[in-house]
Amino acid sequence: xxxxxxxxxxxxxxxEDKNFLHRFGYAQELLRDMGxxxxxxxxxxxxxxxxxAVSLYGHGLTYGGTGMMGFGWPLVALFCMMVAASxxxxxxxxxxxxxxxxxxxxxxxxxxGWYTAWINLIGQIGIVAGIDYSVxxxxxxxxxxxxxxxxxxxxxxxIFALVLVSHGVLNHVGIRxxxxxxxxxxxxxxGVVLILVVSLAxxxxxxxxPVDSLFRLGETFSDKPYWLAFLIGLLQAQWTFTGYxxxxxxxxxxxxxxVRAPWxxxxxxxxxxxxGMIMLAFVTLSIQDVHAAVSADNxxxxxxxxxxxxxxxxxxxxxxxxxxxxxxLSSVTSFSRMMYAFARDRGMPRSDWFARIxxxxxxxxxxxxxxxxxxxxxxxxDYFIKLVNPDTTYTTLAFLTGVSVVGLYVSYGxxxxxxxxxxxxxxxxxxxxxxxxLGKWGRTVAILALLWIAIISVVMVxxxxxxxxxxxxxxxIVLLIMDLTYxxxxxxxxxxxxxxxxxELARREAEFxx
Amino acid sequence: MTMLGVLLILAACAVALAIGIxxxxxVRAFNEETHESFLGDRKERDAFEDxxxx
Numbered sequence: 001x002x003x004x005x006x007x008x009x010x011x012x013x014x015x016e017d018k019n020f021l022h023r024f025g026y027a028q029e030l031l032r033d034m035g036x037x038x039x040x041x042x043x044x045x046x047x048x049x050x051x052x053a054v055s056l057y058g059h060g061l062t063y064g065g066t067g068m069m070g071f072g073w074p075l076v077a078l079f080c081m082m083v084a085a086s087x088x089x090x091x092x093x094x095x096x097x098x099x100x101x102x103x104x105x106x107x108x109x110x111x112x113g114w115y116t117a118w119i120n121l122i123g124q125i126g127i128v129a130g131i132d133y134s135v136x137x138x139x140x141x142x143x144x145x146x147x148x149x150x151x152x153x154x155x156x157x158x159i160f161a162l163v164l165v166s167h168g169v170l171n172h173v174g175i176r177x178x179x180x181x182x183x184x185x186x187x188x189x190x191g192v193v194l195i196l197v198v199s200l201a202x203x204x205x206x207x208x209x210p211v212d213s214l215f216r217l218g219e220t221f222s223d224k225p226y227w228l229a230f231l232i233g234l235l236q237a238q239w240t241f242t243g244y245x246x247x248x249x250x251x252x253x254x255x256x257x258x259v260r261a262p263w264x265x266x267x268x269x270x271x272x273x274x275x276g277m278i279m280l281a282f283v284t285l286s287i288q289d290v291h292a293a294v295s296a297d298n299x300x301x302x303x304x305x306x307x308x309x310x311x312x313x314x315x316x317x318x319x320x321x322x323x324x325x326x327x328x329l330s331s332v333t334s335f336s337r338m339m340y341a342f343a344r345d346r347g348m349p350r351s352d353w354f355a356r357i358x359x360x361x362x363x364x365x366x367x368x369x370x371x372x373x374x375x376x377x378x379x380x381x382d383y384f385i386k387l388v389n390p391d392t393t394y395t396t397l398a399f400l401t402g403v404s405v406v407g408l409y410v411s412y413g414x415x416x417x418x419x420x421x422x423x424x425x426x427x428x429x430x431x432x433x434x435x436x437x438l439g440k441w442g443r444t445v446a447i448l449a450l451l452w453i454a455i456i457s458v459v460m461v462x463x464x465x466x467x468x469x470x471x472x473x474x475x476x477i478v479l480l481i482m483d484l485t486y487x488x489x490x491x492x493x494x495x496x497x498x499x500x501x502x503x504e505l506a507r508r509e510a511e512f513x514x
Numbered sequence: 515m516t517m518l519g520v521l522l523i524l525a526a527c528a529v530a531l532a533i534g535i536x537x538x539x540x541v542r543a544f545n546e547e548t549h550e551s552f553l554g555d556r557k558e559r560d561a562f563e564d565x566x567x568x
Binding site: 070 | 515516518519520522523525526527529530533534536537540541544548549550551552553554
């Protein structure tokens, strides 16, 4: 199944991919230009061990102590790999940009698909907001002492808006530049991790702690019993391992998608696990005083500054901020493609706008900017809540990441669950599996993945992060109202695309000549 | 505890490798002739009234 890179083979493969997409009733409107590495890179960049594991490092350390890094990270990774493998199987079988929502529509029905899409979109809003807020939070913390201003929620929000706009502009301009930046981002992430690890191991100011300290359980800096604190602390790893559905959302832009996109989904999680484990181990072993680190405004910045000194530490931290920025760039791409696919099937208000592809840039421009605006509104909502109630104890990051984890993982779980039901009813059989499949192990892996999703969906919204749960419930109420008052009868679903004639598909594709 | 932690890390690595090996084997053995695209049931159903998916 390996793809040769000679132009003739590429053209043949592109033609095959387009014809395969036609089977699902969709025209090849997006530019199919991404190779296997680009597909992997977009998910690897969104997972971004330098964003999730770093920005929530303080959260993990506070609740689970140093043992959170030694036990929490591999535990979460183990189950996330099963979720990723189950999703990869479905991506290989149904390779369309709608991904989760399209899988749910075909495996269940269009209303399951509609809910899956909206829950995924809610999660996507949370992940874009959470990532770009992380960029702003770290950049603000590094800029304020240099420029001599006081870091506040307002200054962070302003930087957050600027970061979002930069991601909107680059995504607007085109998939080629974003794909190149994603490719670079993957190498960049690995490079920064290497620099960080070598610096901490070879040039740290203090001795590395014994390995035992990485696996020390029973130490929490919260007021919760340890077992509960440990579960709450898992948010650090769990939020990191989100967003790898991006490889499926960009599947209509990937050459040879039935093999490359599933590998992108699975390998991005697996490689992130390994690289993240190494990074977290060295950072944690560099901590000289855990109490002081936990008490710091930003424990990660504190640990790095203590270990590497102020100047070099700042350089490394700026490199991490840039990695986070790359992560946000990729997440806007993924979010916009999901929205485009959903609008293409008329699942949201003003679908005609958001399904439109810009003929010059070949990108869903309206969907990109809606992704930017919705992400800003989510963070703005939290900003106003804190203005009204300044004594809130949760952090904005915990709120945004809690929303994204639950939203995304519930939307990951629905099609996996529907697949198990479809299999038990004999509707989905081994002959429907794509080339990337786990054979007889697929069912076991899917069941374990679902169990994990059920657990974390509860754990991520229990106090002190209950506001994320409340926000999700309110969003679900809005969805129910939307569904019952309108979409129940007016959403045609992706099955309607199957009625589109080959002539109509050809006409649509003729509008997009390179 | 250290031994337990190392075992957990090794277990995660082993699962990653096993999934990768199985998937790679199946990709190479894939036969397009026996594959059928899954397009769902062509007729529309309401999941929330259908016991098979609720």
